[in-house]
Amino acid sequence: MSKLLIKGGSSLRGEYRVKAAKNAVLPIIAASLLTNEKCEIENVPNITDINNMLKIMRSLGANVSFEESVIEIESKEPLRFSVPTELAKELRSSVFLLGPVLARIGKAAVAYPGGCDIGVRPLDIHIKGLQEMGIAVEESHGVIYCDATRLKGADIMLDFPSVGATENLMMVASLAKGRTRIRNAAKEPEITDLQNFINAMGGKVSGAGGSTIVIDGVKELHGCHYRPIPDRIVAGTLLIAAATCGGKISLFDSQPEHIEPLLFKLSKSSCVLDVRSDKITLIAERRGRNFDKLETQPYPGFPTDLQSPMMTLMAVSEGTGVIVENIFETRFRIVRELIKMGARITVKDRTAIVRGVKDLEGAAVSAGDLRGGAALVIAGMKAEGYTTIENARHIDRGYERIEDIMNDFGADIKRLQ
Numbered sequence: 001m002s003k004l005l006i007k008g009g010s011s012l013r014g015e016y017r018v019k020a021a022k023n024a025v026l027p028i029i030a031a032s033l034l035t036n037e038k039c040e041i042e043n044v045p046n047i048t049d050i051n052n053m054l055k056i057m058r059s060l061g062a063n064v065s066f067e068e069s070v071i072e073i074e075s076k077e078p079l080r081f082s083v084p085t086e087l088a089k090e091l092r093s094s095v096f097l098l099g100p101v102l103a104r105i106g107k108a109a110v111a112y113p114g115g116c117d118i119g120v121r122p123l124d125i126h127i128k129g130l131q132e133m134g135i136a137v138e139e140s141h142g143v144i145y146c147d148a149t150r151l152k153g154a155d156i157m158l159d160f161p162s163v164g165a166t167e168n169l170m171m172v173a174s175l176a177k178g179r180t181r182i183r184n185a186a187k188e189p190e191i192t193d194l195q196n197f198i199n200a201m202g203g204k205v206s207g208a209g210g211s212t213i214v215i216d217g218v219k220e221l222h223g224c225h226y227r228p229i230p231d232r233i234v235a236g237t238l239l240i241a242a243a244t245c246g247g248k249i250s251l252f253d254s255q256p257e258h259i260e261p262l263l264f265k266l267s268k269s270s271c272v273l274d275v276r277s278d279k280i281t282l283i284a285e286r287r288g289r290n291f292d293k294l295e296t297q298p299y300p301g302f303p304t305d306l307q308s309p310m311m312t313l314m315a316v317s318e319g320t321g322v323i324v325e326n327i328f329e330t331r332f333r334i335v336r337e338l339i340k341m342g343a344r345i346t347v348k349d350r351t352a353i354v355r356g357v358k359d360l361e362g363a364a365v366s367a368g369d370l371r372g373g374a375a376l377v378i379a380g381m382k383a384e385g386y387t388t389i390e391n392a393r394h395i396d397r398g399y400e401r402i403e404d405i406m407n408d409f410g411a412d413i414k415r416l417q
């Protein structure tokens, strides 16, 4: 079921209740391994990355159920310490298991992870931090083997505020002897959510959201019931879709403070925004002016995961805009697909120059990664005529049946196969 057919030209009207954030739930699922008691996680979207992560948890020996948006996980001994290669290849988040498996079992083996093809995505920052905590790390034949016999708290400085490395180190430190400091830590809201989850299990973590996180290891952690933060990237994608196609949409359960850079940019174009603590309404009635410059940065800067959807909006805005992608080195694969639809974009290294056109034309395009695929859906809804999107499975990794979400807003999307 991996091809979408979109009839373009509809504006979007309606409302949507945003579910839990994929990038909060994935590390939280991994963190549930830190206790042998049951953890419940609610309001979870039924998306491929979540289901693949649960498959990995089952392969380690955890008891897992996922019904009616609620995940229940209970991982009692004996547990396996090795993540099957074919599963690790499915998603980047398999690397999040290194920390909790090490903390719980004392050793771990995880194949180099897969996930979106948006860059080399090395693990050097993860590995350097683990080694500073006394963990022996060996890599052979694409598998990372770790031994945590000498695990202890440490003072760690990250070379780059890596989200995954910050999360891995928070998890392994929560059961390590002594205090761990993670400096130059990632500040994304999902990091704070992981802190809150570990503390709900009886952990001692503080400082998340700032540049230094302090973790005091405890002897053991207990189960808990948790509702993760809403998905700021899904919320942002839908707002950009409405800004691109025109119309009026309202999002509930979204936390506007998590997408301030986007809301600021959209308010500077032709959109009218009404922002409340639990509801964001966007009205777009005419073609907006292009943004002079869009630069992606670690949080609280503009999120790299919304760069592709923004490129679609900029491709049909008035005037020329420049995009600089500072986080991933190959996050412009969507450009050649948008050009097939009549966009006028040129790329040099990490910079894209986007000359806005009045209309896009429907075409046969292919999704290469999750957020690029979502951006092509927006382009297809805006374009004149019909668009087909191959490899829609990439989109299903982070959006729960995107065709249903958009059709509820008035789009015309069919899933062909």
Ligand code: EPZ
Residues within 6 Å of the ligand: 022, 023, 026, 092, 093, 116, 119, 120, 121, 122, 123, 124, 125, 126, 127, 160, 161, 162, 163, 164, 165, 186, 304, 305, 327, 328, 329, 370, 371, 398
């Ligand atoms: C997380 O990926 C997210 N994924 C990504 O979302 C998101 O784009 C990214 O953070 C940045 O916000 C999940 O949370 C599951 P990083 P992660 O480690 O942890 C380099 C989506 O669409 N780096 O912060 O992999 C890396 O190559 C996905 O939902 C190293 O060099 O991101 C990249 O250039 C895509 N060495 C930069 O840092 C390392 O050891 C940011 O990576 C680790 C990272």
